[in-house]
Amino acid sequence: xxxxxxxxxxxxxxxxxxxxxxxxxxxxxxxxxxxxxxxxxxxxxxxxxxxxxxxxxxxxxxxxxxxxxxxxxxxxxxxxxxxxxxxxxxxxxxxxxxxxxxxxxxxxxxxxxxxxxxxxxxxxxxxxxxxxxxxxxxxxxxxxxxxxxxxxxxxxxxxxxxxxxxxxxxxxxxxxxxxxxxxxxxxxxxxxxxxxxxxxxxxxxxxxxxxxxxxxxxxxxxxxxxxxxxxxxxxxxxxxxxxxxxxxxxxxxxxxxxxxxxxxxxxxxxxxxxxxxxxxxxxxxxxxxxxxxxxxxxxxxxxxxxxxxxxxxxxxxxxxxxxxxxxxxxxxxxxxxxxxxxxxxxxxxxxxxxxxxxxxxxxxxxxxxxxxxxxxxxxxxxxxxxxxxxxxxxxxxxxxxxxxxxxxxxxxxxxxxxxxxxxxxxxxxxxxxxxxxxxxxxxxxxxxxxxxxxxxxxxxxxxxxxxxxxxxxxxxxxxxxxxxxxxxxxxxxxxxxxxxxxxxxxx
Amino acid sequence: xxxxxxxxxxxxxxxxxxxxxxxxxxxxxxxxxxxxxxxxxxxxxxxxxxxxxxxxxxxxxxxxxxxxxxxxxxxxxxxxxxxxxxxxxxxxxxxxxxxxxxxxxxxx
Numbered sequence: 249x250x251x252x253x254x255x256x257x258x259x260x261x262x263x264x265x266x267x268x269x270x271x272x273x274x275x276x277x278x279x280x281x282x283x284x285x286x287x288x289x290x291x292x293x294x295x296x297x298x299x300x301x302x303x304x305x306x307x308x309x310x311x312x313x314x315x316x317x318x319x320x321x322x323x324x325x326x327x328x329x330x331x332x333x334x335x336x337x338x339x340x341x342x343x344x345x346x347x348x349x350x351x352x353x354x355x356x357x358x359x360x361x362x363x364x365x366x367x368x369x370x371x372x373x374x375x376x377x378x379x380x381x382x383x384x385x386x387x388x389x390x391x392x393x394x395x396x397x398x399x400x401x402x403x404x405x406x407x408x409x410x411x412x413x414x415x416x417x418x419x420x421x422x423x424x425x426x427x428x429x430x431x432x433x434x435x436x437x438x439x440x441x442x443x444x445x446x447x448x449x450x451x452x453x454x455x456x457x458x459x460x461x462x463x464x465x466x467x468x469x470x471x472x473x474x475x476x477x478x479x480x481x482x483x484x485x486x487x488x489x490x491x492x493x494x495x496x497x498x499x500x501x502x503x504x505x506x507x508x509x510x511x512x513x514x515x516x517x518x519x520x521x522x523x524x525x526x527x528x529x530x531x532x533x534x535x536x537x538x539x540x541x542x543x544x545x546x547x548x549x550x551x552x553x554x555x556x557x558x559x560x561x562x563x564x565x566x567x568x569x570x571x572x573x574x575x576x577x578x579x580x581x582x583x584x585x586x587x588x589x590x591x592x593x594x595x596x597x598x599x600x601x602x603x604x605x606x607x608x609x610x611x612x613x614x615x616x617x618x619x620x621x622x623x624x625x626x627x628x629x630x631x632x633x634x635x636x637x638x639x640x641x642x643x644x645x646x647x648x649x650x651x652x653x654x655x656x657x658x659x660x661x662x663x664x665x666x667x668x669x670x671x672x673x674x675x676x677x678x679x680x681x682x683x684x685x686x687x688x689x690x691x692x693x694x695x696x697x698x699x700x701x702x703x704x705x706x707x708x709x710x711x712x713x714x715x716x717x718x719x720x721x722x723x724x725x726x727x728x729x730x731x732x733x734x735x736x737x738x739x740x741x742x743x744x745x746x747x748x749x750x751x752x753x754x755x
Numbered sequence: 756x757x758x759x760x761x762x763x764x765x766x767x768x769x770x771x772x773x774x775x776x777x778x779x780x781x782x783x784x785x786x787x788x789x790x791x792x793x794x795x796x797x798x799x800x801x802x803x804x805x806x807x808x809x810x811x812x813x814x815x816x817x818x819x820x821x822x823x824x825x826x827x828x829x830x831x832x833x834x835x836x837x838x839x840x841x842x843x844x845x846x847x848x849x850x851x852x853x854x855x856x857x858x859x860x861x862x863x
Binding site: 397398401402405409412413416419420422423425426428429430432433436437439440441443444446447448450451454455456502 | 764767771774775778779784787791794795797798799801802804805808809820821823824827828831834835838839841842843845846848849850855858859860
């Protein structure tokens with residue numbers, strides 16, 4: 249590739265979230281100084297003032313994210329496909345990066361809205377929260393457009409470091425500390441392994457950009473293969489694929505739920521997109537061997553994720569194992585590796601965003617009195633007390649299980665079709681079989697919610713921001729269950745076509 | 756007189772293995788952090804070493820990919836340690852221990 253124009257405008261989406269992070273940091277300092285001036289302010293006033301500042305910060309970060317998404321889509325509509333970097337491309341702006349940026353932006357936006365009432369409920373309403381969230385989003389924007397090992401590594405670290413801090417954001421809670429500790433230690437080891445793999449790949453091929461690696465890779469060789477194995481292991485850690493999934497349940501359970509929702513959707517999207525770009529650009533000729541390796545990871549993830557989820561008593565922990573299982577389903581698409589499979593994977597990530605945010609939003613709506621209500625017993629009899637909440641929860645769980653009539657079914661359907669076409673019959677059988685197992689644990693919650701008596705009686709109400717998120721997620725799941733390929737309102741946009749265009753990034 | 760690339764890479768691999776073993780077997784948090792640093796620096800050594808192999812392009816121009824990468828890694832490693840020590844401090848405030856085995860509330 250030739251050295252192209254060094255166009256700073258290409259970085260607009262990244263700039264908006266990064267500046268947004270700095271602005272929210274400064275805003276908090278300025279606003280809280282104004283609110284807390286004077287000695288004799290009583291704690292109650294302080295709490296109200298904090299909540300108000302939190303709302304301002306949430307609006308500021310929403311604005312930054314929306315601007316970033318708008319900039320990304322606007323640039324793409326203008327045909328602004330460019331490679332950004334000094335001398336050679338570091339970041340590639342194309343349909344895939346635009347799609348992923350929009351998806352990650354949406355995930356971040358919904359997570360911000362989830363946090364508005366959740367943070368005060370847990371008494372952890374500090375301004376750094378939004379700044380860290382935005383910085384991590386910026387890292388993911390880098391990650392999804394990275395076409396060079398250097399930008400990949402920097403993006404990955406910029407994504408991860410703020411999330412380590414966010415996982416431990418509930419500083420006074422031991423479980424949150426522990427989640428942050430485990431995530432940090434395992435994450436740091438994983439990124440060091442990834443880095444060593446990159447060093448070996450560079451040594452074997454003499455290039456750090458993906459296309460250069462693909463040219464240098466032709467001979468194969470032990471050095472290149474071991475580098476490749478380490479890189480795939482490092483990326484598999486980030487998307488919690490078995491056997492690199494051990495951190496997932498602990499971190500999902502211990503981290504504040506809004507953080508769990510954020511990283512469950514956005515990190516997974518970013519990780520899978522960058523893995524996809526790396527495999528397609530850097531290893532076009534390694535098809536057979538890599539596909540077997542990815543297939544093994546997919547099978548293990550589906551089996552272990554679904555089986556371990558069955559025995560969990562904590563909803564967040566159960567959802568963590570379900571996330572491992574879903575990573576396995578997505579890896580089936582990677583093992584297939586055809587353009588249809590990439591389309592199916594991107595569509596799956598899109599649908600997965602709504603299901604996951606929705607399900608964690610219900611857990612958040614239950615939180616009150618400074619603690620989370622996240623064990624399965626806490627859901628007992630929810631239907632009699634808050635019927636609407638129980639109904640949407642059931643919808644999200646059915647969608648995660650992949651029952652017809654929900655978007656989750658369509659996502660799985662396209663994935664299965666693509667995998668069958670690519671001849672991955674064994675993996676499809678595992679996918680269908682383990683999905684059956686998953687009905688058991690997904691349907692356990694509706695049973696508890698509808699058939700048991702309410703034991704505790706928390707008088708919490710669903711806040712308006714949570715209602716917006718829940719309604720949006722539920723509407724999306726119902727809409728894309730029937731109109732994934734259709735366009736009933738004449739908007740000219742079909743979800744599957746958009747995903748297909750994004751998957752077509754090679755041309 | 757120049758050092759053969761095999762020596763550099765052997766040293767780097769040795770350092771990396773020491774780092775991995777340390778991170779997996781030691782129980783003291785500070786020592787684990789140091790082991791992670793060792794792994795990152797092993798990678799840096801490999802990057803800089805390999806840069807000597809790939810020091811010119813086909814057209815004869817100088818290339819510094821590995822060295823630039825190593826510089827980036829040094830910056831990131833500093834940030835990583837800062838976050839790690841922050842997490843460590845919040846842990847010590849809540850529980851007077853640096854032993855990772857004490858962090859065992861979350862399991863299965």
